[in-house]
Amino acid sequence: MTCPLCHAAANPLLIATLAHTHVVLGDNQGCPGWCVCVLREHVEHMDELPIEMQQAIFGEVGAVARAIRVWTKRHGLECGLPPATTPPRINYECLGNQVAHIHWHVIPRHANDPDPRNPVWGWPREQLAGTLTQEQKREIASQIRELLAGG
Numbered sequence: 058m059t060c061p062l063c064h065a066a067a068n069p070l071l072i073a074t075l076a077h078t079h080v081v082l083g084d085n086q087g088c089p090g091w092c093v094c095v096l097r098e099h100v101e102h103m104d105e106l107p108i109e110m111q112q113a114i115f116g117e118v119g120a121v122a123r124a125i126r127v128w129t130k131r132h133g134l135e136c137g138l139p140p141a142t143t144p145p146r147i148n149y150e151c152l153g154n155q156v157a158h159i160h161w162h163v164i165p166r167h168a169n170d171p172d173p174r175n176p177v178w179g180w181p182r183e184q185l186a187g188t189l190t191q192e193q194k195r196e197i198a199s200q201i202r203e204l205l206a207g208g
């Protein structure tokens with residue numbers, strides 16, 4: 058049985074490869090800008106890694122969150138988001154219940170979020186997936202890539 062996240066580098070929506078993680082635009086875009094930081098090697102539990110590496114991984118997760126928040130301000134309207142009067146709240150989630158390979162969901166909860174007080178995982182499948190086209194997803198990936206690189 059192969060692990061789908063061991064092939065994250067080949068994801069067409071790859072945003073960047075950082076020191077410890079591949080950053081991809083999530084399959085689910087019900088929250089536009091949703092990214093996933095996938096550990097470059099197959100390890101199943103954060104606590105099995107040296108603490109310095111855990112810290113470095115979370116540094117990458119934080120940098121992605123920052124890029125998403127800036128992206129929302131600059132490009133959110135183009136994706137049908139309301140004007141960004143406040144940057145979105147970010148949900149940081151490292152679950153591993155379905156795919157054990159360490160990965161962090163970095164999920165922006167925008168101003169138009171239908172259920173802002175709860176995690177997204179109870180949403181219906183279509184709502185999680187969102188309505189962005191493949192072309193829009195490629196564009197978002199490119200914009201976040203630029204911001205992550207300091208643009």
Ligand SMILES: [Zn+2]
Pocket residue numbers: 060061062063098099100158
């Ligand atoms: Zn894996």
